[in-house]
Amino acid sequence: xxxxKLLKSGLALGLCFGLAACSSGSKGAxxxxxxxxxxxxxxxxxxxxxxxxxxxxxxxxxxxYLAGENVGAxxxxxxxxxxxxxxxxxxxxxxxxxxxxxxxxKIKQLAGQNKLPTLVHSPGSGGIxxxxxxxxILDNDMAxxxxxxxxxxxxxxxxxxxGSKDFCTxxxxxxxxxxxxxxxxxxxxxxSLYKPEKDIRDMSMDEFMSGLGENKLAFMTxxxxxxxxxMLAALIANEDGGVDLxxxxxxxxLWDYNxxxxxxxxxxxxxxxxxxxxxxxxxxxxxxxxxxxMSNNAALICNGSWMASEFNEDAKDKWSNGFDGKDVxxxxxxxxxxxxxxxxxxxxWISNAASDExxxxxxxxxxxxxxxxxxxxxxxxxxxxxxxxxxxxDFLNKLKENDILYQLDQSMNExxxxxxxxxxxxxxxxxxxEFGKLLPKLIDNSLTPEQFCAELTKKAQEAKQ
Amino acid sequence: MSSNRKTAASRLERKNYKWIYLFLLPSFIxxxxxxIQPIFTVFYTSFTKWDGFNKxxxxxxxxxxxxFGNTAFRYSLKNLxxxxxxxxxxxxxxxxxxxxxxxxxxxGWKFTRAVFMIPNVISAAAWAMIYRFMFHDDMGMINNIxxxxxxxxxxxxxxxxxxxxxxxxxxxxxxxxxxxxxxxxDLFAIxxxxxxxxxxxxxxxxxxxxxxxxxxxKNAIGTSIIASITARVAMYEQIALTTAGGPGxxxxxxxxxxxxxxxxxxxxxxxxxGVIMFILGLFILWLVNRLFKMDESVY
Numbered sequence: 001x002x003x004x005k006l007l008k009s010g011l012a013l014g015l016c017f018g019l020a021a022c023s024s025g026s027k028g029a030x031x032x033x034x035x036x037x038x039x040x041x042x043x044x045x046x047x048x049x050x051x052x053x054x055x056x057x058x059x060x061x062x063x064x065y066l067a068g069e070n071v072g073a074x075x076x077x078x079x080x081x082x083x084x085x086x087x088x089x090x091x092x093x094x095x096x097x098x099x100x101x102x103x104x105x106k107i108k109q110l111a112g113q114n115k116l117p118t119l120v121h122s123p124g125s126g127g128i129x130x131x132x133x134x135x136x137i138l139d140n141d142m143a144x145x146x147x148x149x150x151x152x153x154x155x156x157x158x159x160x161x162x163g164s165k166d167f168c169t170x171x172x173x174x175x176x177x178x179x180x181x182x183x184x185x186x187x188x189x190x191x192s193l194y195k196p197e198k199d200i201r202d203m204s205m206d207e208f209m210s211g212l213g214e215n216k217l218a219f220m221t222x223x224x225x226x227x228x229x230x231m232l233a234a235l236i237a238n239e240d241g242g243v244d245l246x247x248x249x250x251x252x253x254l255w256d257y258n259x260x261x262x263x264x265x266x267x268x269x270x271x272x273x274x275x276x277x278x279x280x281x282x283x284x285x286x287x288x289x290x291x292x293x294m295s296n297n298a299a300l301i302c303n304g305s306w307m308a309s310e311f312n313e314d315a316k317d318k319w320s321n322g323f324d325g326k327d328v329x330x331x332x333x334x335x336x337x338x339x340x341x342x343x344x345x346x347x348x349w350i351s352n353a354a355s356d357e358x359x360x361x362x363x364x365x366x367x368x369x370x371x372x373x374x375x376x377x378x379x380x381x382x383x384x385x386x387x388x389x390x391x392x393x394d395f396l397n398k399l400k401e402n403d404i405l406y407q408l409d410q411s412m413n414e415x416x417x418x419x420x421x422x423x424x425x426x427x428x429x430x431x432x433x434e435f436g437k438l439l440p441k442l443i444d445n446s447l448t449p450e451q452f453c454a455e456l457t458k459k460a461q462e463a464k465q
Numbered sequence: 466m467s468s469n470r471k472t473a474a475s476r477l478e479r480k481n482y483k484w485i486y487l488f489l490l491p492s493f494i495x496x497x498x499x500x501i502q503p504i505f506t507v508f509y510t511s512f513t514k515w516d517g518f519n520k521x522x523x524x525x526x527x528x529x530x531x532x533f534g535n536t537a538f539r540y541s542l543k544n545l546x547x548x549x550x551x552x553x554x555x556x557x558x559x560x561x562x563x564x565x566x567x568x569x570x571x572x573g574w575k576f577t578r579a580v581f582m583i584p585n586v587i588s589a590a591a592w593a594m595i596y597r598f599m600f601h602d603d604m605g606m607i608n609n610i611x612x613x614x615x616x617x618x619x620x621x622x623x624x625x626x627x628x629x630x631x632x633x634x635x636x637x638x639x640x641x642x643x644x645x646x647x648x649x650x651d652l653f654a655i656x657x658x659x660x661x662x663x664x665x666x667x668x669x670x671x672x673x674x675x676x677x678x679x680x681x682x683k684n685a686i687g688t689s690i691i692a693s694i695t696a697r698v699a700m701y702e703q704i705a706l707t708t709a710g711g712p713g714x715x716x717x718x719x720x721x722x723x724x725x726x727x728x729x730x731x732x733x734x735x736x737x738x739g740v741i742m743f744i745l746g747l748f749i750l751w752l753v754n755r756l757f758k759m760d761e762s763v764y
Contacts, residue, residue: 112518131730136518221624222709280603282621429728437711440624446712455713458536463729465531 059092060361062119063107065100065126071306075381083368091361104128111136118354118362122176122345129428130345131253137349143175144350149363150174156370159388163342167251176346177366180375181384184338184418185230185304186408188311192327193299200331201411205238208334209268212276218298219277220284221443225436227289228281229422230302231272234333235265237419243337246419250343254425255460257453266442266449273443282440295321302333305383308404330404331411338412341420383408427463434459504743511737516730528737537722538738540714544630545697545745548718551634552693560644561686565674567645568652584640593706596636597623623707626715633716636703637696644689651685652678680763687757694749698742719745 066076080093098106104127110116123133137143146168150157164179187200194215200208219228236242239261245254257263273281278298280288293301294310301307310318311325319325332338347369350362368374375386376395383405400406423431438455441447447455511528513521532538563581567574584592599606600622611618622632659677668676679686701720704710710717710725719742726735754760 108517129728132516135516135730139519282624283597283601427729429725432728433709433725437709438713440621440712441626444625446626462531462535462537463725463731465731465734 057087057089057092058357058361059094060118060358060365061094061096062365063096063098063103063117064121065098065103067095067097068099070100071309072382074309075378079369079374079377082374083365086368087364091364093361093365100126104132108132108136111142114353116142116351116353118351118358119348119365120351122347122349124344124424125347131428133345138170138175142352143173144352144354144359145173145175146177146350146363146366147172147174149177149366152363153367153370155372156180156367159370159372159375159386161342161387164344164346167343168346176349177370178346179342179344180370180388181379181386182340182342182418183305183382183384184332184340184408184412184416185302185421186330186332186338186411187230187300187302188293188307188328188330188404189300190293190296190298190323190327191329192324193296199411200334201336201416203334205235205268205334209272209276212272212300215276215299216278216292216297217272217276218284218289218292218301219273219281220286220289221281221436221439222283222285222288223436224423224432225439226286227302228269228273228439229431229435230339232265232269233339233419233421234302234335234337235268236261237333237337237417238335239264243417243419246425247341247343249425250341250420253427255427255457255464257457257460258450259453263449263453266452270442270449270452273439277443282443290318291320294319294323296323297321305330305405305408308383308402308408311404328404330408332408332416336413336416338416338418339421340418341424342418343420344424380405385409385412427460429463430456430460507736507739507743510733511740513733514731515733515736517727517732521733524733528734531734532737532741535722537710537714537717538719540717541719541722544716544718547630548634548697548700549694549749551638552697553690556638556641556693557644557686557689559639560641560689561648561682563641564645564648564652565678567649568678578645581642581645585642589637589702590706592636592640593703596632596703597707600632624712626712629708629712629715633704633708636707637700641693643692647685647689647692648682651682655681683757683763684759687753687759690757691750691753694753695746698745698749 062080064076066072077095080095084092103121107116107120107126107128121128123130150160159180160178161180161182165174168174168176168178189196189200194212196203196208197211203211217227217231219231220226221228233246237246242261242265245259245261278284278289278292280292280297284292289298289301290303290307290310292298308330309315311328313325315325348362348366350359350366354362372389375389376391378384379386380395380398380402399409422435426435434456438447438452441455442449442452510521512523512525514524514527515521563577567578587595598604600608602608602619602621605622607622608618608620620628622628655678659681660673663673663677697718699720700718701724704716704718704721705724708716710721719738723735723738723742726732726738
């Protein structure tokens with residue numbers, strides 16, 4: 001009996017403490033992200049006060065996905081260190097690691113609570129879609145105008161790509177730090193399996209397709225069907241009027257795909273998927289497609305310059321079946337097409353709600369990132385092309401050392417046509433899920449190209465409602 | 466005398482009211498904050514055009530009209546109907562069968578019960594990934610076994626019509642341990658006298674099941690059916706991580722539409738979808754309660 005009483009009392013006490021703990025926990029919680037942000041804000045405001053009172057350095061906390069295991073961390077984290085070293089005693093950037101898949105959701109929640117961090121990744125990166133950015137951030141004037149920043153840093157402003165600068169200018173305000181580097185997306189091929197008769201860039205799409213023979217492309221249908229969507233963008237760009245179709249719809253998105261340009265391109269994609277797709281294409285996610293290429297099961301893969309590091313000797317553990325990174329060559333698409341969208345929102349934007357000290361630190365960081373030295377270091381690390389920066393010989397020599405990045409750089413000439421990807425012109429759900437979901441039906445002939453486009457249009461219209 | 470006792474009892478009750486309400490208060494606060502308020506928001510915003518940030522704009526029944534005109538929604542309802550039938554008959558049926566087998570306490574029954582429990586401690590998301598590999602055409606176990614008998618067999622289970630529906634169904638069909646535990650609990654609660662009396666009257670094993678065990682487990686089976694069907698209404702991970710509702714809309718369901726609507730910043734539409742899920746849940750509860758007469762005592 002005594003034991004029972006003791007047990008009852010213990011349980012009752014446990015319940016009381018549990019409730020008390022829950023209630024105190026939920027007081028400041030709201031969401032984890034919110035409480036973290038609140039803590040951040042407190043820390044920031046105390047830092048600011050401290051800086052104001054004793055003139056000490058301003059701490060700028062940047063939540064970013066360019067940390068941890070993310071491939072972008074390799075360049076971004078040392079860059080932050082360089083900044084901290086240069087501005088020691090004045091500014092200090094502290095990186096808060098956020099998983100890439102959660103970044104957009106976190107920013108959306110913080111925007112809802114009006115607790116945005118000072119520096120935020122631009123839409124198009126980190127999963128933040130442009131539609132949300134327009135409806136929430138721009139419509140509510142939550143982005144800081146960087147026009148003055150451009151005037152204060154003429155070298156930086158001179159490096160901005162004109163198309164991006166125009167795109168980032170909304171109602172006379174510069175709402176994002178525009179692009180300086182374009183990272184054109186081309187394709188990689190394994191020369192031990194496939195030797196094109198001439199540079200793929202100089203081929204027509206029909207020449208390219210007929211010259212493939214039995215060679216396979218690493219396509220995918222799962223996730224956002226990234227490698228397949230890149231090829232479709234290149235196919236569209238090779239149709240009459242395709243370049244304009246892709247480049248003129250980045251702002252308002254494309255909602256109707258029942259046009260001959262897209263139907264023809266989808267017809268060609270269907271042929272490629274049926275005749276030249278790696279055996280694991282149906283259901284393949286990005287990792288499967290990459291694996292098909294790096295195991296000699298596919299001779300070609302469409303992807304950006306960031307994949308180049310996978311072909312270095314230090315990534316050898318990912319190779320199998322006799323694959324050798326040295327055999328990999330890169331170029332752009334037939335018809336001299338490269339996928340790159342200059343009409344984009346750049347890299348970062350600053351929250352209007354941040355304090356002046358925080359904005360000052362953020363602008364200093366943006367100016368640092370946009371300096372010629374940092375831009376060149378970035379290109380050497382991740383590839384790309386900065387059309388408004390005159391490079392030194394030293395830089396060009398270093399670029400030559402990275403064979404693949406140099407090849408990609410050299411594959412573009414003055415006649416290269418840069419076009420947007422499907423992700424830039426399709427509404428979010430169509431680009432991220434619907435396109436890939438319909439591909440298996442295109443492959444097994446359940447849908448003709450016309451029906452595929454009609455289905456995709458239906459999905460886009462439903463997304464619009 | 467009795468009136469006095471009644472008054473005294475009432476006074477005692479009244480004296481305890483403040484304590485009763487005090488102890489009820491935390492639950493009430495939790496209920497209002499985490500259930501009533503969100504449900505109210507879902508209902509209210511389902512009649513609005515809302516991007517999740519700016520002020521919702523009232524648009525009447527537009528979201529519902531659009532939803533019923535949406536092919537993915539119609540596919541979802543069809544799929545839900547089929548999955549509900551499969552859940553009620555085969556999933557619950559299998560769970561009940563295992564419960565009856567274990568109730569007989571054959572050799573190794575405890576081990577069987579523990580093994581049967583294992584899938585339940587693995588998350589649905591992990592299972593979805595495991596199934597993706599199991600059903601993989603090249604390296605999957607299923608196709609490789611089939612190819613031992615038919616070397617030309619190639620099916621992309623999760624990405625080909627009509628196999629995707631079957632593959633998604635198989636990711637949950639046989640994991641019926643909750644059903645087994647609920648029914649087993651009721652089976653163990655049946656008084657031994659009933660079996661003894663039936664045996665004395667010459668009842669066979671089958672008659673024991675038909676006339677004693679099944680009727681006395683009626684409520685447990687009804688509860689299992691409710692749990693299984695409502696789990697199908699809310700099923701997300703198994704689909705999102707395998708087919709994402711495809712190919713086309715073959716395996717589409719309501720939660721996938723809901724998440725997709727949020728991706729497109731259509732929170733009002735997503736919540737209209739949520740309202741339909743809520744109503745379906747209540748309807749299932751009402752229907753199964755009626756069919757199984759669950760408010761009546763089985764003893």
